[in-house]
Amino acid sequence: xxxxxxxxxxxxxxxxxxxxxxxxxxxxxxxxxxxxxxxxxxxxxxxxxxxxxxxxxxxxxxxxxxxxxxxxxxxxxxxxxxxxxxxxxxxxxxxxxxxxxxxxxxxxxxxxxxxxxxxxxxxxxxxxxxxxxxxxxxxxxxxxxxxxxxxxxxxxxxxxxxxxxxxxxxxxxxxxxxxxxxxxxxxxxxxxxxxxxxxxxxxxxxxxxxxxxxxxxxxxxxxxxxxxxxxxxxxxxxxxxxxxxxxxxxxxxxxxxxxxx
Numbered sequence: 180x181x182x183x184x185x186x187x188x189x190x191x192x193x194x195x196x197x198x199x200x201x202x203x204x205x206x207x208x209x210x211x212x213x214x215x216x217x218x219x220x221x222x223x224x225x226x227x228x229x230x231x232x233x234x235x236x237x238x239x240x241x242x243x244x245x246x247x248x249x250x251x252x253x254x255x256x257x258x259x260x261x262x263x264x265x266x267x268x269x270x271x272x273x274x275x276x277x278x279x280x281x282x283x284x285x286x287x288x289x290x291x292x293x294x295x296x297x298x299x300x301x302x303x304x305x306x307x308x309x310x311x312x313x314x315x316x317x318x319x320x321x322x323x324x325x326x327x328x329x330x331x332x333x334x335x336x337x338x339x340x341x342x343x344x345x346x347x348x349x350x351x352x353x354x355x356x357x358x359x360x361x362x363x364x365x366x367x368x369x370x371x372x373x374x375x376x377x378x379x380x381x382x383x384x385x386x387x388x389x390x391x392x393x394x395x396x397x398x399x400x401x402x403x404x405x406x407x408x409x410x411x412x413x414x415x416x417x418x419x420x421x422x423x424x425x426x427x428x429x430x431x432x433x434x435x436x437x438x439x440x
Contacts, residue, residue, distance in 0.1 A: 192317045192408065194401055196355040202404050207415035209408070211425050219424045225279040230340040232262035233286055233379075234324060237338065238307045241325070246300040248291045255283050286340060290379035297384075298329035304369075310362040314398070317405045323359045325377075326367070333372040334386070335359050342380055350376055350385045357397045360389040 202209040211217045236258045240251060259280050294300050304326040312319045325336040337356065350356070356374040363369050375386040415431040426432045 191313065192405060193311070193320045194317050194405055195320045196358050199354065199401060199404055202408070205416040205419050205423070206407070206413040207429065207431060208419075208423060208425060210413035211428055214413075215428075217425065217428050219428065221424045225276070226341060228262050228266050229259070229279050229283055229286075230338075231266055232259040233283060233340050234307070234338055235262060236287075237290070237325075241303050241306040244302060248287065251287045251291060252284065255287055256280065259283055286379050289382050293379065293382040299327060301327065301329065303327040304333065304367070308363075310366055312362055312365060314402075316402065316409075319358065319362070319398075319401065321355075321358055321362060323363065326363060326369075326372075333363075333369050334384075335363055335372050335374045336377050336384070337375070338377050338379070340380065341378075344378060344381055344383070345376065345385070347385065347387075350374075350387045353387075354397050354400075356387065357389050357393050361394040361398070 198209065198213055201212060232255075236251060236254055239254060239258070240246065243250075260276075263276060291300075305323070306325050308323040308326055310319075310321055310323070323335060324338050325334075327334055327336065335356070337359070353374075353376075356376070360372065360374050363372060371388075373386045373388055375384045377384045415429075417431060420426070420429075420432055423429070423432075
C-alpha cells in the first residue's frame with residue numbers, strides 16, 4: 180500500500196497504533212477491548228495515572244504559553260488528582276498517591292531544565308494533535324504528543340514518563356513513531372521531520388527518521404490486521420495471559436499453560 184493513496188470516505192473501521200499493538204499481542208484481547216468494549220476492574224497503576232497527568236500538564240503549558248517552572252509546579256497537583264479521578268475509576272485502590280505525586284515533581288524539574296537548555300520552551304506547531312487519515316478500507320487514527328521546531332528541523336515527539344530507556348533499534352523500529360511521521364507528513368505537509376521519544380526523567384530525547392518504505396511497511400501491516408478483523412479472526416496468544424487484566428472475561432484463560440491458572 181502506498182502512503183499517498185488516501186481516501187475521503189470516513190465511514191470505515193478505525194485503527195490506531197494501540198489497537199494494532201493489542202491485536203499483535205493477542206487477537207482475543209483485541210476482541211474483548213475493541214469489539215465488546217469491556218473495561219476490567221483492575222489494581223491501580225500509578226505509572227499510567229502519572230503519565231496521563233504529565234501529558235495533560237505539558238499540554239496546558241504549551242496551549243497557554245506559560246513557559247515557567249512555577250506554572251508547572253503550581254498546576255501539577257490539581258492535574259495529577261484530576262487524572263487520578265478520571266483514570267482511577269477502573270481501579271480498586273488509590274492509597275499510594277503521595278509517592279507518585281512527588282515523583283511528578285521530579286519529572287517537572289527534569290523536563291523543564293532540559294527543555295529550557297535545548298530550546299523546547301517555544302510555541303509548538305501542535306500539541307496533543309489528533310489525526311484521522313482515510314485509506315481505502317479503514318481509517319488510521321492517533322494523537323501526537325508534540326510537534327515542535329526548536330531549531331532548523333521539525334520534531335515529532337512522544338513523551339515517556341518511565342525510567343527504562345529503549346535502545347536505538349527500538350526507536351528506529353517503533354511503529355507508533357512511524358505512523359506519527361506518516362500522518363504529519365500527509366496532513367501537515369512537513370518535510371524531513373525527525374521522530375523522537377522524550378524521557379524527561381532521564382533528560383534525553385532519542386531521535387530517529389522515517390522513510391516512505393517505513394510507512395508502507397506499517398500501513399501494509401495495518402491493512403492485514405484490518406482484513407483479519409473484518410473476517411472475525413481473533414486468535415488468542417496464551418503466552419501473554421500472565422500479564423493480562425481480562426482473565427475473568429476470557430474463555431481461553433483456564434487453558435493457558437503458563438503458570439497463571
